[in-house]
Amino acid sequence: MAMVNARHPAWRATAEQAAALRATTIAALFAADSSRAERLSVSAAGLVFDYSKQLVTTAALDRLAALAEAAGLRGRIEAMFHGERINSTENRPVLHVALRAPAGEVIEVDGRNVVPEVHAVLGRMAAFARDIRSGTWRGATGKPIRAVVNIGIGGSDLGPAMAFEALRFHADRGIEFRFVSNVDGTDFAEAVLDLDPRETLFIVSSKTFTTVETMTNARTARDWILAAMDGDTAAVARHFVAVSTNAAEVARFGIDTAAMFGFWDWVGGRYSLGSAIGLSTMIALGPDAFQELLGGFRAIDEHFRTAPLLENIPALHGLLTVFNTSLLGHSTTAVLPYDQYLKRFPAYLQQLTMESNGKRVRLDGTPVDCPTGPVVWGEPGTNGQHSFYQLLHQGTVVVPCDFIGCLRPLNALGNHHAILMANMIAQAEALAFGKPAEAVAAEGVTADLVPHRTFPGNRPSNTILVDQLTPRALGSLIALYEHSVFTQGVVWGINSFDPWGVELGKVLAQRIVPELESATEPNLAHDASTNALIRRVRAARRGPGGITGS
Numbered sequence: 001m002a003m004v005n006a007r008h009p010a011w012r013a014t015a016e017q018a019a020a021l022r023a024t025t026i027a028a029l030f031a032a033d034s035s036r037a038e039r040l041s042v043s044a045a046g047l048v049f050d051y052s053k054q055l056v057t058t059a060a061l062d063r064l065a066a067l068a069e070a071a072g073l074r075g076r077i078e079a080m081f082h083g084e085r086i087n088s089t090e091n092r093p094v095l096h097v098a099l100r101a102p103a104g105e106v107i108e109v110d111g112r113n114v115v116p117e118v119h120a121v122l123g124r125m126a127a128f129a130r131d132i133r134s135g136t137w138r139g140a141t142g143k144p145i146r147a148v149v150n151i152g153i154g155g156s157d158l159g160p161a162m163a164f165e166a167l168r169f170h171a172d173r174g175i176e177f178r179f180v181s182n183v184d185g186t187d188f189a190e191a192v193l194d195l196d197p198r199e200t201l202f203i204v205s206s207k208t209f210t211t212v213e214t215m216t217n218a219r220t221a222r223d224w225i226l227a228a229m230d231g232d233t234a235a236v237a238r239h240f241v242a243v244s245t246n247a248a249e250v251a252r253f254g255i256d257t258a259a260m261f262g263f264w265d266w267v268g269g270r271y272s273l274g275s276a277i278g279l280s281t282m283i284a285l286g287p288d289a290f291q292e293l294l295g296g297f298r299a300i301d302e303h304f305r306t307a308p309l310l311e312n313i314p315a316l317h318g319l320l321t322v323f324n325t326s327l328l329g330h331s332t333t334a335v336l337p338y339d340q341y342l343k344r345f346p347a348y349l350q351q352l353t354m355e356s357n358g359k360r361v362r363l364d365g366t367p368v369d370c371p372t373g374p375v376v377w378g379e380p381g382t383n384g385q386h387s388f389y390q391l392l393h394q395g396t397v398v399v400p401c402d403f404i405g406c407l408r409p410l411n412a413l414g415n416h417h418a419i420l421m422a423n424m425i426a427q428a429e430a431l432a433f434g435k436p437a438e439a440v441a442a443e444g445v446t447a448d449l450v451p452h453r454t455f456p457g458n459r460p461s462n463t464i465l466v467d468q469l470t471p472r473a474l475g476s477l478i479a480l481y482e483h484s485v486f487t488q489g490v491v492w493g494i495n496s497f498d499p500w501g502v503e504l505g506k507v508l509a510q511r512i513v514p515e516l517e518s519a520t521e522p523n524l525a526h527d528a529s530t531n532a533l534i535r536r537v538r539a540a541r542r543g544p545g546g547i548t549g550s
């Protein structure tokens with residue numbers, strides 16, 4: 001398989017472009033080319049992607065496309081869509097695209113077409129969602145379900161929680177949706193505080209069904225249900241369903257596998273919203289709208305697979321991320337949705353992008369020789385403007401930004417939308433073009449204040465537009481980022497699909513739990529700082545007001 005590194009001619013040619021661009025500005029690029037805005041934007045699958053405010057030229061884009069070709073992007077895309085085991089460190093295919101494949105398509109894993117299985121689960125999910133929404137499914141006391149609580153963490157939480165917020169406008173308002181992820185008991189306690197157990201359904205979502213946080217919350221949920229049902233264990237079946245790849249663990253927990261919605265090890269947690277992990281989303285929206293969500297994913301899947309690289313939104317987005325991160329040295333990127341419903345989208349993208357591309361060795365185990373996955377963060381506009389945008393405009397680090405906006409609002413109140421869009425457009429303009437010292441001085445600002453009121457500009461951004469925040473638009477937006485991450489990973493030569501970096505902390509925590517809970521003083525063998533922290537927590541737990549103290 002082709003792998004490029006910083007010594008590869010294609011990489012060096014791209015680096016030369018980056019070096020040359022450091023001597024110019026985004027403003028100069030616009031001044032030199034009246035067609036830039038039009039040329040450097042693409043519309044496809046319901047998305048508009050305007051990347052004209054990136055510090056990039058046609059020559060640099062051509063080099064980036066050549067770099068992608070040299071890294072074998074085309075072949076890697078085909079390998080993914082054909083179910084090859086491209087997640088080599090876990091020996092698994094990467095087939096989230098199969099979750100949204102049309103019924104007639106054939107995608108084989110080990111000679112077996114997985115598409116019929118995908119649609120069979122979608123069919124079971126749809127029947128269940130309809131039963132919950134119509135009140136046909138009853139709790140153990142005969143009451144219909146009025147609250148659905150998804151228990152999961154990481155990809156088994158962020159996708160459903162983000163999608164519910166994003167698509168809340170389209171949701172059944174007669175059912176309350178809650179999301180419990182943190183092992184902090186506060187998360188569960190607050191989520192169920194005002195809920196009636198007799199009307200509550202828990203969806204225990206965990207690919208492995210062994211994740212400590214999820215299983216701890218699930219056990220607490222079971223106790224909460226049983227406490228309200230006089231300990232009647234038969235009640236569990238009416239108030240719990242599971243979403244998992246691990247039938248044995250689901251059964252061991254006490255959920256009948258008939259009430260389990262399965263998925264497959266070729267779906268990574270952070271890529272799983274289109275699988276049964278999206279069950280809460282389907283209950284909220286209804287099966288038809290969930291199909292629209294999948295349709296949005298699929299439209300971008302097809303676009304990614306077929307469009308030429310320089311007309312390909314995810315590929316362009318990914319290549320620009322490589323350019324900004326590895327060649328221009330910008331180590332963070334902000335996602336700034338100008339739509340309140342997308343308030344959890346940055347958090348969702350943090351897992352998608354950072355768990356995927358926060359890697360320091362390549363597929364062959366050798367260290368990478370350039371910065372890889374940027375730190376992704378963000379908040380909805382306009383709130384961020386009154387918080388961290390100061391740094392974006394005048395700080396010493398350059399943070400490439402993704403502005404995301406909807407052309408038509410779902411809640412068309414007064415002139416809110418005009419103000420919202422004006423702000424989004426203005427921020428991208430201000431970041432790119434700034435305000436030079438001469439312009440500040442010309443306004444009569446005193447000389448001592450001119451430096452403080454000058455905006456350097458030359459700060460790159462993308463603007464991504466959808467018509468309206470529909471299920472389909474959300475699917476397309478997510479797929480754009482999924483395939484951008486894929487593109488980046490291929491160019492860097494890393495495995496975007498394993499999550500080994502989360503293991504060590506988990507293992508150490510398992511060792512520390514008994515040390516915190518032990519009735520006798522444990523023999524601590526950590527470093528001095530860790531030992532001291534454990535002793536502090538033990539002392540507080542056992543002291544007055546502590547959990548085990550009197």
Ligand code: F6P
Binds near residue numbers: 206270499502
């Ligand atoms: O954080 C590591 C991770 O494995 C994620 O990749 C995953 O989304 C999350 O934990 C939850 O895992 P599971 O769905 O198996 O509970």
